[in-house]
Amino acid sequence: xxxxxxxxxxxxKTGGSTTNAGKSPKKSLEEIxxxxxxxxxxxEAKVADMDDEARIKAAIEQSLIEEQSKEVKGxxxxxxxxxxxxxxxxxxxxxxPPKKVHRTEEPKDEEVGDPSLDDDxxxxxxxxxxxxxNGSLDLLYCKxxxxxQERKRLRxxxxxxxxxxxxxxxxxxxxxxxxxxxxxxxxxKDDTGSPDHLYKFPPKPFPPLLxxxxxxxxxxxxxxxxxxxxxxxxxxxxxxxxxxxxxxFLGKSPTIAxxxxxxxxxxxxxxxxxxxxxxxxxxxxxKMGTKGKGPAxxxxxxxxxxxxxxxxxxxxxxxxxxxxxxxxxxxxxxxRINMTFRRxxxxxxxxxxxxxxxxxxxxxxxFRWSEKxxxxxPGSGGI
Ligand SMILES: O=C(O)CCC(=O)C(=O)O
Numbered sequence: 001x002x003x004x005x006x007x008x009x010x011x012x013k014t015g016g017s018t019t020n021a022g023k024s025p026k027k028s029l030e031e032i033x034x035x036x037x038x039x040x041x042x043x044e045a046k047v048a049d050m051d052d053e054a055r056i057k058a059a060i061e062q063s064l065i066e067e068q069s070k071e072v073k074g075x076x077x078x079x080x081x082x083x084x085x086x087x088x089x090x091x092x093x094x095x096x097p098p099k100k101v102h103r104t105e106e107p108k109d110e111e112v113g114d115p116s117l118d119d120d121x122x123x124x125x126x127x128x129x130x131x132x133x134n135g136s137l138d139l140l141y142c143k144x145x146x147x148x149q150e151r152k153r154l155r156x157x158x159x160x161x162x163x164x165x166x167x168x169x170x171x172x173x174x175x176x177x178x179x180x181x182x183x184x185x186x187x188x189k190d191d192t193g194s195p196d197h198l199y200k201f202p203p204k205p206f207p208p209l210l211x212x213x214x215x216x217x218x219x220x221x222x223x224x225x226x227x228x229x230x231x232x233x234x235x236x237x238x239x240x241x242x243x244x245x246x247x248x249f250l251g252k253s254p255t256i257a258x259x260x261x262x263x264x265x266x267x268x269x270x271x272x273x274x275x276x277x278x279x280x281x282x283x284x285x286x287k288m289g290t291k292g293k294g295p296a297x298x299x300x301x302x303x304x305x306x307x308x309x310x311x312x313x314x315x316x317x318x319x320x321x322x323x324x325x326x327x328x329x330x331x332x333x334x335x336r337i338n339m340t341f342r343r344x345x346x347x348x349x350x351x352x353x354x355x356x357x358x359x360x361x362x363x364x365x366x367f368r369w370s371e372k373x374x375x376x377x378p379g380s381g382g383i
Contacts, residue, residue, distance in 0.1 A: 112156055122146060122150075126143040126144060128141055132300070133321075136317045137271075137302065137317075139318065141310070144308075145259070155337055180360075185357075186358050214228070220257075225342060226342075226343050229357050233263075233338070253320065257313045257341040259310070261339075262308055262335050264305050270301040272322060
């Protein structure tokens with residue numbers, strides 16, 4: 001059975017409501033993981049694969065939600081429910097200038113050579129622990145961990161060498177085709193030594209350079225990593241919705257090491273709603289803590305700006321208790337790469353992360369970086 005068929009059958013079993021925890025007392029881990037995929041794909045469906053008309057509505061709705069909830073400060077979309085998105089322009093009230101939605105090419109880097117990843121490549125002087133709410137949020141944050149020259153080399157290397165994907169799949173509930181709003185690449189697999197035929201999609205081994213970075217991070221964090229998801233956010237329209245990396249296949253209290261390269265992006269964390277919270281107007285997804293009007297307004301939120309070369313390690317109860325996101329932006333935002341190193345514990349976890357970050361429903365378009373136009377273009381090849 002394919003994952004899509006499994007989702008459909010799970011959907012049928014639960015009468016179309018896979019998110020109502022009260023109805024099925026005993027759920028398999030697989031069912032719980034599929035629910036998570038559904039929740040994130042629903043959230044991404046809202047923003048990822050919409051025509052301009054829907055984008056206009058979503059931008060307005062989003063600005064209203066964000067204004068009303070006062071959940072986050074300094075938003076660029078918020079400010080006026082009268083704003084409209086038109087032909088790539090977010091039009092403000094007459095007093096405020098229109099803001100361009102950029103999907104532009106990247107500025108050209110000077111020639112930077114190959115990354116070396118030696119002792120001189122890293123700088124841990126700004127490292128600090130961030131703990132909130134009795135350690136429920138547990139972060140290690142190192143600004144500018146990768147030194148300037150090396151960041152450019154690493155970023156250039158990844159853009160030019162990797163095979164990038166814009167993963168597409170059908171959202172089972174709405175039958176809507178989802179286009180994940182970012183470019184992705186993945187490497188690695190679980191360490192179970194399982195036979196090849198159990199892998200639905202061929203795992204790709206870490207390229208030597210990224211394997212070196214993996215080992216450096218293992219030494220630094222004391223955690224073990226065997227898989228990496230790499231995201232390229234081409235501009236402010238690319239994003240990742242609120243989610244947490246708390247799938248059972250990542251184990252209990254997973255450590256996720258995240259490196260940012262390129263443009264700065266806001267990174268939001270918000271505490272999940274308690275499972276037993278009684279919220280009269282909450283949708284079932286809100287009970288799962290994955291979306292949020294209303295009750296989200298009361299949840300503690302942290303806002304960070306992740307910049308070129310930063311290392312952020314999320315550990316302890318962070319994934320169990322919090323969600324994170326890279327929200328969309330309408331003012332100019334350049335391209336940004338993010339790498340997250342994780343440890344996948346079993347074959348179904350490997351199948352899951354490759355599916356949702358490389359394969360999709362099998363016809364996800366592949367892209368290569370064009371040095372000429374400084375943007376992603378459809379094309380094959382790459383690692
Ligand atoms: O881009 C980021 O900083 C976050 C990426 C992320 O949350 C993910 O890949 O799960």
